[in-house]
């Protein structure tokens with residue numbers, strides 16, 4: 389029996405027919421205590437689900453579905469290190485990366501907690517050497533610029549967190565300019581190399597596999613730039629200017645990173661779950677080692693809540709199950725991430741990878757094609773800017789879209805009245821937009837007399853996630869909240885959230901097409917691909 393033929397699923401299908409008659413506006417008028425009943429707090433996060441198209445009965449039905457899918461056991465399996473990624477025969481132990489040192493975790497006879505903390509200490513020592521000017525470039529200059537070269541999980545998490553937490557950079561450490569280079573087309577690197585100075589620049593090559601062509605192409609260009617500037621050998625340049633962070637030490641060594649410049653993590657750390665490991669070195673460089681530890685502690689608080697809280701009060705479980713409700717029972721397949729705080733500008737891109745690379749799957753763990761929807765299309769933008777870009781579609785388009793509004797309650801506490809007013813303005817807009825999306829113009833007097841092009845239907849569901857304030861602790865918890873949400877949804881859909889076979893074939897096809905650019909007689913591809921290659925080659929000749 390597939391999940392969508394199960395009793396709990398069928399009960400929710402029936403319930404959806406009932407609730408279809410009740411727009412969100414009606415749910416509010418029929419229960420003045422709706423916010424109180426449908427908002428939940430834990431681990432520095434407050435989640436308001438009252439603007440979702442749900443009732444208490446919906447939550448009960450969703451929890452029944454979670455129980456039917458043995459969610460509690462699956463949560464335990466994740467934390468214990470069971471093989472939750474069967475297509476790669478691995479556990480997924482990102483939660484262990486933020487576990488306190490005193491809690492040991494034995495996996496396959498090894499205490500991985502000890503290994504994790506050993507690697508963290510190694511990372512912290514490198515961070516200290518860079519901060520205090522001990523790490524020197526080829527001419528003895530202290531490091532001023534650090535460039536993280538990586539892509540996907542080896543880029544998005546550190547990039548997002550450095551932006552989110554930049555105000556926490558300690559004032560008593562030497563300032564380092566951090567840069568991120570990911571795109572294989574070289575555009576970020578080309579611009580950056582004009583602005584930075586070879587002897588005071590250190591490159592961190594972040595790659596779990598150390599075989600991602602995007603990262604290797606950028607790293608090769610960076611190394612050539614240094615060799616040309618210094619006239620030194622690959623060996624000397626690598627010693628002074630490259631750190632490799634990887635789960636494939638042999639490949640890093642083959643590329644030329646000396647053993648002493650390598651930091652290691654493990655194949656059981658998924659790329660998109662890796663910023664909690666030494667891949668987070670850029671974060672530690674930005675905010676300092678102790679704030680990085682705080683960030684891990686924040687995630688750990690959410691982990692403990694996820695593992696221990698009853699399903700019906702469990703934030704990641706509720707966030708996930710209400711998502712399931714929207715996707716599988718309300719037929720909503722678009723999800724907008726809308727932070728009302730510019731520091732969270734990279735959160736949508738991070739969640740695009742986390743959610744869509746994890747749950748963008750159409751095959752179950754048992755190898756059957758699914759006949760129900762899985763991960764929706766997810767995108768987003770800083771809310772106030774998105775209001776002037778795509779909110780029109782949210783308000784008056786033809787698509788149902790579920791939205792996450794995310795904001796800290798407090799900001800600019802030490803930075804003066806004007807900025808605090810600006811934050812209040814942002815919050816007022818955040819609440820106004822979610823209100824209007826939920827209720828439509830039913831909240832206005834005489835809306836029915838407006839011309840039709842000025843009407844707002846509403847009934848677009850959203851969740852508001854509020855943090856007390858944005859800090860290493862609350863931000864760690866927020867990201868762990870989304871990670872666990874993704875895991876819960878995968879458990880309901882019976883899919884593997886920890887592999888990404890769908891991106892592999894594209895890499896192989898690209899490698900073979902690269903050769904076709906050198907071979908003018910290529911005729912082996914489809915006519916579009918060959919025609920486009922011929923066009924490029926012709927342009928080169930003119």
Ligand code: F6P
Pocket residue numbers: 539540541542594595596597598599600603659660745888891
């Ligand atoms: O192509 C997808 C992917 O494998 C992601 O899952 C990963 O985060 C990214 O590439 C980078 O991989 P790596 O860290 O091995 O270079």
